[in-house]
Amino acid sequence: GRADGRADGTSGGWPGAAMATIAPLPALARREAAAGELLRSEIFYTDALVAVQEVYATPLRQLAELGVSNHNLIFADIRKLLPGHAQFVFELKKRVLAWADDQCIGDIIATLVDSTLRLYVAYAQNVQAALATIEACANRSETFRQFLSAARLTPQTGLRSLAELLLLPLDRPAALAAVVRQAADLTGAEHDDRAPLMRAADAVDRIAVQVDELLALAERAERTRAITSAIEGFPPQLLLGLAHVFSADLEEVVTGPTADGHAPIRHVQDVGVHVFTDCVVLAVRATVYRACGRVTQLQQRFLTHIPLRALLAAELADLAPDLGEAADYVLQLRWDRAEVLLRAPSAIDRRRVIDAIASALGRR
Numbered sequence: 001g002r003a004d005g006r007a008d009g010t011s012g013g014w015p016g017a018a019m020a021t022i023a024p025l026p027a028l029a030r031r032e033a034a035a036g037e038l039l040r041s042e043i044f045y046t047d048a049l050v051a052v053q054e055v056y057a058t059p060l061r062q063l064a065e066l067g068v069s070n071h072n073l074i075f076a077d078i079r080k081l082l083p084g085h086a087q088f089v090f091e092l093k094k095r096v097l098a099w100a101d102d103q104c105i106g107d108i109i110a111t112l113v114d115s116t117l118r119l120y121v122a123y124a125q126n127v128q129a130a131l132a133t134i135e136a137c138a139n140r141s142e143t144f145r146q147f148l149s150a151a152r153l154t155p156q157t158g159l160r161s162l163a164e165l166l167l168l169p170l171d172r173p174a175a176l177a178a179v180v181r182q183a184a185d186l187t188g189a190e191h192d193d194r195a196p197l198m199r200a201a202d203a204v205d206r207i208a209v210q211v212d213e214l215l216a217l218a219e220r221a222e223r224t225r226a227i228t229s230a231i232e233g234f235p236p237q238l239l240l241g242l243a244h245v246f247s248a249d250l251e252e253v254v255t256g257p258t259a260d261g262h263a264p265i266r267h268v269q270d271v272g273v274h275v276f277t278d279c280v281v282l283a284v285r286a287t288v289y290r291a292c293g294r295v296t297q298l299q300q301r302f303l304t305h306i307p308l309r310a311l312l313a314a315e316l317a318d319l320a321p322d323l324g325e326a327a328d329y330v331l332q333l334r335w336d337r338a339e340v341l342l343r344a345p346s347a348i349d350r351r352r353v354i355d356a357i358a359s360a361l362g363r364r
Helices: 027-060 068-097 106-115 117-140 142-152 162-185 194-229 321-329 347-361
Strands: 244-255 268-276 279-289 295-307 311-315 330-335 338-343
Touching: 027 068, 027 142, 027 162, 068 106, 068 117, 068 162, 106 117, 106 194, 117 142, 117 162, 117 194, 142 162, 162 194, 194 244, 244 347, 268 347, 295 330, 321 347, 330 347
Parallel strands: none
Antiparallel strands: 244 268, 244 338, 268 279, 279 295, 311 330, 330 338
C-alpha cells in the first residue's frame, strides 16, 4: 500500500534509500533559533553602523573642505544610533550563549526601543538632508569625491557607499519588528517572556509604521519637486503645500477660455496631465528632432492649472458626438466657465486620469 509501489519501504528514487520523516524542532529549539536569528541580524546591522563611524565619520573629521557643520549634518543622527545597538548586541549575545527554557529577551528589546529605536523617526526626517549634503560636497570637492571612492572599497563597508550605508537604518525597524514578532509567536502563552515580547513587537511595529509614513511623504515631496521643476514656467505660488498624485501623457487638448487668464487653446498635441493634491496642471510636451533620427524630449511648458475644488470631470462617450470613434477615449474637465477635452491613448489611460482626480478629491 505505499504510494511508490515499493513493498520494502524504500524510496523509488534510488536503491535502498529509506523514506525519512524530519521531526519538527521542539519549542525550546525554535525559540533559541529565533533568538539566534535576531542576534545575527543585529550584529550584521551594527557592523554597518560601526563602518560608517570608523571608515567615514572619523577620517572625515580631518578633511577641512568638508567642514564641521557639514560633518554634523551627515553623521550626527546616525552617530546616536550606534551605542544603543552595540549595547543590545552585547546583552543579547550573553543570553543566547546561555540559552535555557526560561530565558527572556523581551526586556532588553524594550530597552532598545526606549533608548534608541525612538530616534529613528528623527533619523528618517533628516536623512535626505544628509544625502543632499554628501552630493553637494562631492560636487564641490575633488578630495571628498576621491575619499568616498576609496573608502567604499574597504572590506569593512561591504563595498557599500556612504549613501547606501546611511539608508540602511530606514529599513531596520521593519526588519527588527518581523524578527521580534517571530520570537513572540514561538513563545508559549504561559512563558514569562510572551507578554514582554508581544509588547516589544508592537512598539517596534509602531516605529516602523512612522518611519514608512515619513519615507512616503519624502518620496512624494521629491517626486513633486522633480515634476514641477521640469515644467517650464510653473507658477511658484502653486508650489505651497502641493503634493503629486499622478501624471499621464495624453494625445491632445482642446479648450475654451481658461479661468486663470491664459489665452484660449484650441488644439495642442502631446499634453502632460499632472494631478496634484490641490490642482490639475496641464503642460505642453515639446520635442526636438536631431541628426540621425534621434529625438530628445525637452522640458514641458506650463499651459494652465485647474483648481480641484472647482473641477468637474466626466467621460464623454455621448457628450461629444462630433469626435466619432475617438470619443471613447475623451475626458472632459470643466471648471468655472472653462473646459478642456483631453484625449487619452486608451480607455484604460482615461480611467487612470479620472481615478487619480477622484482620489485627490477624496471621492473615489
